[in-house]
Amino acid sequence: MVAVKNGMKRVVIEPVTRVEGHGKVTILLDENNKIHQTRLHIVEFRGFERFIQGRPYWEVPVLVQRLCGICPVSHHLAAAKAMDLIVGVDKLTPTAEKMRRLMHYGQTLQSHALHFFHLCSPDLLFGFDADVAIRNVIGVAAKHPDLAVQGVMMRKYGQEIIKATAGKKIHGTGAIPGGINKNLSIEERDFFLKDLDQMIEWARGALKIAKDYTVENLEVAKEFANFPSSHVSLIREDGAMDLYHGGLRAIDADGKAIFDHVDYQKYHEYIAEEVRPWSYMKFPFIKSIGPEDGWYRVGPLARVNACDFIDTPEAEAARKEFMAVTDNKPNPLSLGYHWSRMIELLHSVEKIKELLGDKDLQGTDLVVRGERRGEAVGLIEAPRGTLFHHYKEDENDQVTMANLIV
């Protein structure tokens, strides 16, 4: 749609489709058809920060996961991690922590499969300018039925893992303050072991598609949304990628640390969010750099760029290949997201394999309790980036403050 605004031509893309969430893009062109301004407007406002005030803390992990339909598990777990601290628990039982991790890797698998196969693959397989009638997952199913089946079945496997750990495929209840409400039965474990090798093989295949696409179209990738940036991610103590827990790391465009291994209870000393009038989404930035230049990338690309290594062999080999493209400097190509996302997809399946072989999942020690606290922060690496959940509770167990950078 083209109209005139402030003497300039206004092009609008509305709604933005094949993405998670709701948005629109506006582009203003001057009289020479030069782009004057481009904006992504996030058009939804819901007000969770205010309306969960007064709710009891144990409701929060179940309630706030309704922030998202694709990655509810991330919000469920980020809130549960904060509520662990609220009930005075610094360390979960091995069974609880591993069940939650299994839930999280199941989710990363399903979300990454959905993102790659259902949403993005039409662009990669048919081209950005392909006919709208075929540029979608149904078009992929018609032209590449095997691939479509793989995408659907990998997503299903991840969703089944979520169901087995959280009780339900979308908006489950598994994580509770201080632990988890079930373990994984032998039958459930065996159900997942049955198809595991198939998942690993398909994940390898998906990684290959994403890698080959990027390498073959490197010139396009360098022209398309190639820009340097800072990157933010949680990181394990030894520098490994860890999607569930760690300290905060930020690196600049050259890979140098801006801050590292930050205890995220102090996140507000490092990160702030700017309000701009034209979007309901706020704009997070690294405080030491400032609102103008402090913005940063998150998600698969940022995590692969920021970590020192990945602790599963196949994903680590893939990470080395990925980093070699940019001589081990942070990769600035937005199209590199696909490749890095599929590295994480394979990593998630490898992690699921590791966990399914762990007898702790059949443990019965599920919940611990400590001394009640009034305030806590929970962070997690959601499929598309770092989530910050910060809550205060009063002596009646009711939420009095919630801050969500999500």
Next chain:
Amino acid sequence: MSILDIDERILKLVELIEFHKSPINDIKKFSERCAIGLIEGGCCNDENVHVLRDFRKNCDILISVGDCATMGGIPALRNNIPLQECLEEAYINGPTVYNPSGKIPDDEEVPLLLNKVYPCHEVVKIDYHLPGCPPPADTIWEALVALLTDKPVALPYELIKYD
């Protein structure tokens, strides 16, 4: 999103139907009449109302899918609180907010928020309601299959029970 949990049955479904305007393809506007419209989410801003009316105009049968569409759901928790308070909490009072101008987003490019969150049937006529947060994939599947095969939508208890 729950509809995708019909998993491989989606490949069967597309043999029977054609997706028109939807989040999984890039069709942005109705260009032909549709037999069935699925609506998820309630109405929290003027744009939602516009889209919902557009669906009513272009679809023979309109289905509210999920608790947000059928009764406002979790977002309707804000209905007990003045909208201004919700906005101030998010854009002014939050501990990490940086907002030197003290303004709340009000650009003409962002939709105008409604005072309350409204379920779809308070805005247009809705033909069927599928409750749940989300409704299980089987519920959506059974309803679609019934409508596509001209049978009454009769869902067993297991498919419409709640958490």
